[in-house]
Amino acid sequence: MMRLTGLLAASLLLLACSKNDPPPDPVRPVLSMEVKAEDQETLGRFAGTIQARYESNLGFRVPGRIAHRTVDVGAEVEKGAVLAVLDPTDQQNQLRAVQGDLARVQAQFINAQASARRQQALFNRGVGAQAQLDAAQTDLKTTQASLDQAQASVNQAKDQLNYTRLRTDHGGIVTAWNAEAGQVVSAGQQVVTLARPDIKEAVIDLPAGLAERLPPDVVFLVAGQLDPSVNTTATVREIEPQAQSATRTRRARLTLADTPAAFLLGTAISVTLSSAIPPRIELPLSALQQIDGKTRIWLLDTQSRTVQPREVTVLSRDADSVVLSGGVKPGERIIVAGVNSLQPGQTVKIDEDSPR
Template sequence: MKKKPLRWLIAIALLVPAVWLIARLAFPPAPPHYLTAPVARMDLEETVLASGTLKPVKQVSVGAQVNGQLKSLKVKLGDRVSKGQLLAEIDPVLQQNELRKAEAGLARAEADRRAKAAQLVQYELALKRQKTMLVSDASSRADLETAQAQLDSTRAELAALAAQIRQATVDVDTAKANLGYTRIVAPMDGEIISVVTQEGQTVVSAQSAPTILIMANLDTMTIKAQVSEADVVRVKPGQPVYFTILGAPGKRFYSTLRAIEPAPESIGTESSQSTTGSTTTAVYYNGLFDVPNPNHVLKTSMTAQVSVVQGAAKQVLAVPVAALGKQEKDGRYAVRVLEQGKPQDRKVRIGLNDNVNAQVLAGLNEGDKVIVGDPAQLPVEKPSEVGF
């Protein structure tokens, strides 16, 4: 009776492999499924991305050079003005009084000079008379020397008065200029983009000229694009560039890169940062370019999403960047192509790369299916263990 269970165990042990083999032959496993993409023709563009700010090509802060109350403002925000047009007037009473005082000082100095000139003539005659009298022994040499000294002293005083007149003339010219500064005129053609000081306010120019208006020429805008230190080595003046603005993301504005500033904007704060111990991780260099703005669609301080074009190609063979494998020493990339359901290794040369698709220079043909993903290589998520 004990041999019967042993026979059953042997039979089961032989039956299980046989069943597995029959099932394997009758129902073979499905071939692996690969994610593929065809090698196709498309337009490619390799760019360096940057963020910039729009500024007028010419912007001037119009200020006051004299003290006083802003008597009248002749323009308002948004007005277009021409060079030399009157923008504002400062109460001129103080400057008029200074001019009168300077003119009075000049008149006094000129009167003193005329009086001293008349005295000089008198001393010249006295010296001449003393010389004649000395020849006839009618006068002493001491009187002659006194007359000569008076003449020389008067000539020196006349020279000092001439210097005073020149100084008084400068004072008059300065007073006239300050009186003219009470009339503030436009230094260029442009548009009023900001009114800083209102009528009735008092301006004081003791240390720096206070700003009354800000005007700019909006016909041409300058974009200052911040290029990261990782990309700035690839960016050069003369390269094509375009940008979009938030208000019109579908419209591109085209231009040409004019210059790359040789130092980052943060260079002025490096000393203070080293003192405080703080450091800046990101370094950006400004790329400058101009764009026409005839309809003034572009406004001051708008944000621009800038693309500096490194290269462009029309209807070239391209492959998804996800299909590229490891780069070899010779510069080629490893790619797997699906042929008759089986992956085959290829080596390809790549040209332009826009980080989504890459140009195929050699190694693939149009229509080849490259493997961009293998589900078998995806990580399997383990079920989370919940403890009680």
């Protein structure tokens, strides 16, 4: 009986002691990240396209009405290919007219030659006058000049007829048409744009302020919008000296370090500008905790899964991130979500989605 009473007293004593002990801190789920030092500053990301460095705006050398086009936009053509044809009626009529003039002058030239030969023969026999011989030779020279002029007119008319067919002087890809079949165009009017696909470049529009203060070591990373894994670097070839009045942007043309096969003319690209900076540490704004006017972060011990606070100094901040001037080193892991519910030495559970 006494033994039973002693066991009961001991049990009651242990129960009383357990009620006085504080409950253990709960294991809280958190998100963490590894601290990394950044040595590149992103200046912006801009959309652009792949274009040909060399483009030709072609037009007819004679006026007329476009009879038909032989190719469409996107067609690849070789040197000498016919792109469009004018109605050749006027040029054909002009050619017939000058050919008639040429035939008339040729007949006159034949008569002048015969006359000059006759007068020369009479003069050689001593029965012809010098004045008649001189007149015949002068007429022959005049007729020869008229013949040359008529022949030149025929050649010119043939050229005018040939100019009714718009041909390429180099191979390329048709990128734009500025006239349609049935439209009357003047000589030299821009009709079609032909791009040479052998040399391509990236074209983007930069804000005027950024274009004026680009650092000399700026790096352009050019990537396809549909497939960012297709990328290359580029350098500035030229920037337009004046900003466009409507958008206040300046067009920049970039020379590609290499040209991936996927970079076809017209491909939509994304160009990221970055510049080298002294190494700095940038963290998400959610990693900071303000306590008694001091700023701190929570360090994670990956072995014990416990956390400890550490004060840091903020160099700058924006809506989503902060840049620290000290207090944490690259390679350390910090808590980036759930910092307001932590206690020093508390055990945490790292979320499966947390970066390792």
